[in-house]
Amino acid sequence: MADTADSVEDTSSDNKPLFRDLTGDIDDQETTEIDDTLCMNCHESGTTRLLMTRIPYFREVVLMSFDCPHCNFSNNELQPASTIQDQGVRATLKVETSKDLNRQVVKAESASLSIPELDFEVPSNSQKGVLTTVEGVIDRAVRGLEQEQPIRRAVDPATAEKIDAFIEKLRGLTDVKTPFTLAENEDAPTGAGADEVENLADEVLSFNTNCPNCQSPVPTNMKVVDIPYFKQVIVMATTCDRCGHRSNEVKSASGVAEKGRRMTLNMTDPSDLTRDVLKSETCTVCIPELDFELSLSYGIGGKFTTLEGLIIDIKEQLEKNAFCLGDSTTDTGGNKMKEFLAKLGEIAEGKRMVHIELDDPAGNSYLQNVYAPDPDPEVVVEDYVRNHQQNEDLGLNQMRTENYAEDS
Missing domain, CATH: 2.60.120.1040 (ZPR1, A/B domain)
Known part of the structure; x- marks a missing residue:
């Protein structure tokens, strides 16, 4: 004995942490796949992938991506993995060279983004959380404005023409001929200070999925459980109020x-x-x-x-x-x-x-x-x-x- x-x-001493630094090493990045996720575009079943990771010099986050093989609809989302902090955070970047366009930006759903030189702002809670770059922020803004342009050109040509002109100004920022400022204001932050210890065992994350029995949209709750003398596992539970179906699933957080x-x-x-x-x-x-x-x-x-x-x-x-x-x-x-x-x-x-x-x-x-x-x-x-x-x-x-x- x-x-x-x-x-x-010996086995328990080799356990890896649940949230690992976001790197290019594919062997160290473990994702969780959830099949039969309801596609909100065509209402068929797609796949949701979850990645729990730590952004270097920042904090732990959950990256979620969805892909539908039926209509090719896809999207991605970022959710924080800790509690709301007592104070907000305001970050300002002066973009002066093309290298600055490649800086990573973590925008939570509760954060607003603004470019003062163009009097432009993306309000908080208007977009899902996302991990992108400065250039990606501009590209998302352009695509958001272009989305309704065909309707505006038919209903209000004058407004559509002004928005076209503004879109060209946004696109011109990527040439960095003139420096500009990107400001992020986090009114309801979830970032923790460097000296704070986050207790993820007390938190339950929730994301939307669909009931495997009746296909109705339902939330799936996910919780990290630390089993004494063993390792951390991820427990996911789904309860459908419509048909009464219940299911739970446990996955290891440490790989093979x-x-x-x-x-x-x-x-x-x-x-x-x-x-x-x-x-x-x-x-x-x-x-x-x-x-x-x-x-x-x-x-x-x-x-x-x-x-x-x-x-x-x-x-x-x-x-x-x-x-x-x-x-x-x-x-x-x-x-x-x-x-x-x-x-x-x-x-x-x-x-x-x-x-x-x-x-x-x-x-x-x-x-x-x-x-x-x-x-x-x-x-x-x-x-x-x-x-x-x-x-x-x-x-x-x-x-x-x-x-x-x-x-x-």
């Missing part, structure tokens, strides 16, 4: 571990059912006494629950299988399945003691050690080197993170 304790400690992990619990008391369990979407659950194995492809995704809750979820998932029970099965097969489900029920009620094995090639699953920080005498933890097929299933064999621009 001493080797087990050492292996757990160096080694796979196999944890085996020898149940000796009904109190073992209260142990916390994090089952990632790549984890296989085995009960040797029942000759049972739940593969990662069966349909139960990532879950953060108790051992009792995990067994009940497995039992309910099997009960939903139309080929296991009902008129479509034989008497013999149906009786065997009913007997098996009854045994699962006995395990969930603490009437039957068995071994529970969690085998996760990605190393992102967790079984609570109730004796922590001391070794748990009833849990055996094995860290192992993944084989070729396991790396293939995780998409690691074809992944190239170094010298990827060169020929193979």
Whole structure:
């Protein structure tokens, strides 16, 4: 058991922070994808991607992008990842050379932007938060003004002509023939000072998605949970008020571990059912006494629950299988399945003691050690080197993170 304790400690010490600096290293940037997101343009399903990152010398943010394969609509948004601060922030940049156009600009939704030389202002709450450049700010302003120009030319040609002239002035700023000023005023800031420590564990982020059952727009809540003696995970939950559908999903915030992990619990008391369990979407659950194995492809995704809750979820998932029970099965097969489900029920009620094995090639699953920080005498933890097929299933064999621009 001493080797087990050492292996757990070594893995946890290699954990990476949830928010990492925004760099060009693709291996260090991990995104979360949410499929079946409602497209507000064509009302089909698209994909939302989330990236939690830290902008150097600034703060932590959540970058969100949406892409619809049906109508090719796409957009991106930036949301702060900390609480509102007591004081506002005003930043002023004098743009004098073309290099200044490439300076990065983080504009929160609550911030206003202005160019005093043109008496131009983008009011706060008129645009979503965005990570861009000075040139990008000007380009967004131009595209915003041009959007309604065809209608103005038909309804009010005089106003449209004045706006065309103003657009040309905005475009002329990118030549930097004359220096100009870009001012950002954050009336309701979310940036933290350098000496402040942000407690993300107390915050819940929310973003719009659609119900996988009835496709109605619903909010999805996302929270960072720090599991003691393990690592940080992202818990996402969706509740639809229209049809009552509820779903939750857990994803690791640390990527794929160096080694796979196999944890085996020898149940000796009904109190073992209260142990916390994090089952990632790549984890296989085995009960040797029942000759049972739940593969990662069966349909139960990532879950953060108790051992009792995990067994009940497995039992309910099997009960939903139309080929296991009902008129479509034989008497013999149906009786065997009913007997098996009854045994699962006995395990969930603490009437039957068995071994529970969690085998996760990605190393992102967790079984609570109730004796922590001391070794748990009833849990055996094995860290192992993944084989070729396991790396293939995780998409690691074809992944190239170094010298990827060169020929193979």
